[in-house]
Amino acid sequence: MPDPVITPALIKQHGLTPEEFERIRGILEREPNLTELGIFSVMWSEHCSYKNSRPLLKQFPTKSPKILVGAGEENAGIIDIGDGLAIAFKIESHNHPSAVEPFQGAATGVGGIIRDIFTMGARPVCAVNSLRFGPITTVDGSPAGPAVLKNRRLFTGVVAGIAHYGNCFGIPTIAGEVYFDASYEGNPLVNAFCLGVLRHEQIARGAAKGIGNPVFYVGPATGRDGLAGAAFASQDLTEESAEQQRGAVQVGDPFMEKLVMEACLELLATGAVAGIQDMGAAGLTCSTCETAARAGTGIEIDLAKVPQRAPNMTPYEIMLSESQERMLIIVHKGREEEVKRIFDKWDLPWAEIGFVTDTSRMVVKNHGVVVADIIARKLADEAPVYQREAREPAYLAAVRAFRLTGVPDTTDPAGNLNTLLAWPTIASKNWVYRQYDHMVRDGSVVCPGSDAAVIRIKADSLPTAADATAAVTEKYLALKVDCNAVYVYLDPYEGAKTVVAEVARNLACAGAVPLGSTDNLNYGNPHNPEIFWQLRESVRGLAEACRAFNAPVTGGNVSLYNQNPGGPIDPTPTVAMVGLVEKLEHVTTQWFKDAGDAIILLGEIADRQDPLLGLGGSAYLQRVHGLKTGSPPRCDLEREANLHLALRGLIHTGVVKSAHDCSDGGLAVALAECCISRPIARETPGLIGAVIDLSGYGDLRQDALLFGESQGRVVISVAPLHAAKVIAQAQALGVLASRLGTVGGSALQITTSAGKLEGDTRGLHDHWWHALARAMSGE
Amino acid sequence: MNFAVLQFPASNCDQDAVHVLRNVLGHSARLVWHKDTSLGGADAVIVPGGFSYGDYLRTGAIARFSPVMQAVQAFAAHGGLVLGICNGFQILCEAGLLPGALIRNRSLQFRCEHIFLRAPTPDSPFTNRIPAGQLLRVPIAHGEGCYFADDTTLGQLRAQNRILWQYVDAAGQPTDAANPNGSLDNIAGICNERRNVAGLMPHPERAAEGLLGSADGRLIFESLLHELTARAARPPAA
Amino acid sequence: MKAKIIITPKKAVLDPQGKTVQNALEHMGYQGIGAVHVGKYLEIEVTGDPAVLQGQIDEACRKFLSNPVIEDYKFQIE
């Protein structure tokens, strides 16, 4: 088949502008052919090049003495956790594929991020996920229409896909978050995170080093799957773009990935590997040109040698395919036999497809005929960068002007509490995480259901070492991902700070000190100045907050063009953070433990300087009053950081029996969760009541007192004899602390100046625990 | 004692079993690759959890044909102790070493959560150290753990006291609500007629250390060790 | 040639998937829907002497592709 002529229409179809095309001609010093056009189009897509976001990402703090591999250097960053051990982690989105085929889209998202981690030489030890869908219930309980049914189908498919891949691969999916909001209708968000562990000396590099070294391909044959998926992810999700993509859905094979991972780790331990990179977005294209660019070498491959699943695949298709579970490995010359032996042991398909050159060019041949020839570095690193226009969104004026004057105070706080507990965004996510194997690998110290998960790192968490006898000191890591996107929508800068504050607070509640973070920026189309403004302002907030909590960003992902015909999604910068719990005794969970314990609030009961008293953007206003507006709670980073420090200090003294932060749903929801969230066994929750006295706060509106979401608050419980001392210590550390009540009984009773809210723990638990299952079965 | 822990390509609880046997219980445990034909003189065999061959077609269907399973068949035929956990249980059923089959959970969903187990009889190498009436709090993690057998088989299991573990509620009752997958008779695990081969869906190896929330699962391994010690003390049969 | 194999759950075996599909179909308003059974379909490309293949596929079905405790099978080579 002769190459088609490169027409303006074809250029446009590839998502390239006329100026970008000129730049390509400049780089090549000639006209590109179709294969080359395809290669540039994927490498210069937002997904691979960050051309719209790169200038903003520069604001992130990316350095600390603990960082061994920094953001942007490799597939994932690496952080030292002491005693010669290190962790690699990263988050990545698979939004558009999941919109088209939720099960496979989400499954391959998990597969992709796991590959990013073992590519670094680390053994993947846990997974985390952050999900968003349109509403799965109707506001008034009326029968679900097509939109709600579709949201349920997407939710079902995505969760099953994540479960399928992670469970079969054998990685515990140990934490996550799920939000439901109309802005995600038709454009769900699926962000998957993976963390791996390795020894310092085991760090592998994605560089094509050593002129003459052979290049191996390992993994299943290449098919027409996910053709140009990176480009697909970098345009608005429309019916047409989805239809195109349908023909090329990627199917995940977790069994294959497990084999590829074990073989790669075994291979890395031999020292025969000079460089290694997964074939993720933009498959063979990205892995060849990036490895060459990193090493400053060239690479030459022959596509005829690439295993192919379908007959008559063109060079264009082979280069752009996103078939899953494939790796590119550059091997030290002379060590090929060891490589082949290991691949054969694991029954893996492999092929030697090329070699490293000194030409600094990426040369692709097909049966010996050159089909692409590009200077690798220019392709990988010289994508255009845009400073987009930014304009404050018009809706913000109304948001800022919003006051509570038109909102009557609550008259049914007990009813409101039940309603909030059963609201899918707040309700227990056990319908989700019980489908995930969250305990495999014998390390799940705190399972999903508490603020942050805690995982134990032990000898077998590590990749096989040349010296298998070296002792390994056990470590405890805490993890969580968070993002209240409604806050970010209502105030991108302040909201983004809160995102980071909340995730850091969750780590502090578990007893952990932050090590680092990774973020996934999910936004609408950046060509819209209002959306670019959201992006710019929230990145500023994220960067500032990550600095404040000493949680440098080690990498992340940008997913733009998340729009459906109804408009853009809420700006959703999800942030996953990893922290270290120094000693096992410091691990703390959120639920109350023993009757008689004193309940203490760290932080101020409400932010009195906030005219909305923490109700702006709150779950309460959204669910009870149908209002998604008002300036969200302010985030005072200095105070917040001080709170975390004090909380950890108290935990270290050994007196804190439980710690739970106040987030969605405010203090009343947090207290209820402390009473009902302890899991014992199937159908056997650990329930314990509490008696709370808030009558001293008569100056506050009831709804704000109970359901306001002012930041910087944590509910802890301690043995009664420690209560006074703990309050004094907290105050000495500059954190306000007040006793709210006592653990015990079979109900949560909250007395306020206006009356008493009482909820039997069984009833509260029932509303909260079964809400998602009920919603999904249409009850 | 020496344990052989089988390793299929996609076993993923193999390391966990080795960890518990070695580091928690202080015995020796060795991974045995599925292509091996010998168990290397092990005293007992653990067939661990995971997805053996991706669990394509049916759970355990492909694994039963692997070379190592020939060795396990022979080992069991000589009275050797074999314990299958989760996927290991599925493999033993597929291989015909245990009767019945494990089918899709009735919820059609994978389930990972803690459950309570009751051991109706101490009369087996796998339950002899479990005090009468004691409930074990142990996690499950499976999508296909619904135990099925025809009426005759089920009758035999009951009559011969071969139901070794049942799902129960906090009061020790095998209620429907306590049944996580729809298993007949709330069956979580059984043994063969000779009582030397057993399988269960729950994961005792994930409940062997206090820091993971429960150490109840140790009782199952301790039962096995108790039996092995007793056997070692017995003079070899003529 | 192709061997086309149909594997169905035995009548006595719980078929929650069949039940779920049945409920869903009724829910969607389809009329006249009775019991639903969900099984497997396998298609295998084969070459060789049909008579030999017949025996081979039957054996593969019995020993490997189906589990006689819970499933029935039938096949055809075309």
Added chain:
Amino acid sequence: MKAKIIITPKKAVLDPQGKTVQNALEHMGYQGIGAVHVGKYLEIEVTGDPAVLQGQIDEACRKFLSNPVIEDYKFQIE
């Protein structure tokens, strides 16, 4: 009457299950085995006017029983 429905993975889509079964059959020593595809088989008991049923089952297959993104279906009412 019964509607018998066969759902198979689309040819262009990866079928890891089929591939694994194929490998296993080859490993077990079966000769002349080519590509294997694993799909679903549904049997639905139905009553009503065959012509109407034809349309209904087709719709159910398209909208619910199969996943048109990655699967093809065919059916027969007997």
